[in-house]
């Protein structure tokens with residue numbers, strides 16, 4: 001008897017569900033173990049949730065390739081065609097236009113719960129994928145030809161590969177004894193959903209102020225998600241304001257181009273922390289998404305990096321499976337880690353530099369602001385930056 005699965009994926013968030021869909025649609029036998037509940041349907045006219053992600057073109061392509069993009073309703077996604085960053089005076093700014101790259105758009109802003117729901121709808125179509133909800137691993141027992149994973153229900157699963165996609169506090173990572181390097185940026189981000197006076201926009205902008213960056217992410221219709229970074233104290237004060245007082249505070253502090261707000265619809269704050277796993281792989285085990293890396297959300301690239309992990313790993317695993325080779329082999333996993341770690345390190349370095357320049361001492365900030373103006377005139381370099389951010 002052999003009840004060994006091809007893969008067990010722990011964590012049915014956006015990244016884990018994407019890996020499960022990619023492997024499942026290749027005909028592999030997969031178990032998806034999720035600690036929480038399956039995602040609920042989201043009505044087209046439901047209020048917007050606070051957790052929004054910018055999906056770049058590479059992420060969008062992955063969601064298309066695994067058959068999930070079609071489950072994201074048009075009413076719940078907002079394309080963006082321009083990205084702008086400026087200093088606090090807004091005199092110095094850099095602008096990226098999708099048309100400069102011959103693209104219709106840069107990607108879409110979509111609620112996390114809508115992306116996750118779309119992926120799970122796709123999983124329901126794949127007979128090779130079994131989902132186990134309200135379940136988590138308690139022991140990892142690696143073997144030569146397969147790995148055993150014991151769940152908290154007492155159930156034992158066996159597979160040739162275990163994928164840890166269980167987020168920043170990954171249990172899989174802890175069971176495998178993988179340490180992390182953690183960084184606290186000493187800032188919090190207040191996420192605020194608002195109803196705007198202006199109609200739907202196709203530009204996403206960030207403004208860097210001495211207190212921390214401010215950003216506007218457009219959503220469908222007269223909606224937007226604002227991100228207001230600040231010290232933990234300043235953020236706590238803002239978060240405690242009632243809706244009308246917060247609306248007025250935003251109108252005073254945000255640039256005029258926001259165009260006035262009709263209402264504050266919701267808010268929540270998050271600490272800005274970084275975390276990087278010291279290794280992405282162990283025998284028959286790979287980490288993806290936030291289990292492997294949590295980066296500063298400054299440029300909204302965390303999920304995009306995670307989905308690129310999903311694409312890289314599943315491409316290698318599916319190729320091995322199709323060739324009749326071991327989908328959890330050591331060489332395959334080492335290749336995955338070699339491909340992904342440098343990408344994450346480059347993104348962390350870019351975010352750290354960005355953060356230091358724009359929240360650092362005055363001369364550094366001025367240099368950063370001047371850099372924006374210079375960057376705006378560097379055609380080929382600017383296109384390089386854009387291509388990297390798009391995952392192209």
Ligand SMILES: Cc1cc2nc3c(=O)[nH]c(=O)nc-3n(C[C@H](O)[C@H](O)[C@H](O)COP(=O)(O)OP(=O)(O)OC[C@H]3O[C@@H](n4cnc5c(N)ncnc54)[C@H](O)[C@@H]3O)c2cc1C
Nearest residue numbers: 011013014015035054136166167171289290300302303304
């Ligand atoms: C304020 C903020 C704004 C952000 N904005 C953006 C953005 O604009 N663009 C972008 O690309 N990224 C953004 N990010 C980052 C993005 O949200 C994360 O990178 C992304 O959610 C990671 O997905 P994941 O599937 O790896 O992990 P998660 O979304 O954390 O999913 C992990 C899953 O594993 C499950 N789980 C956890 N523990 C266990 C266990 N022990 N057993 C079984 N299951 C378990 C959880 O229930 C969950 O379903 C932002 C982050 C923050 C904090």
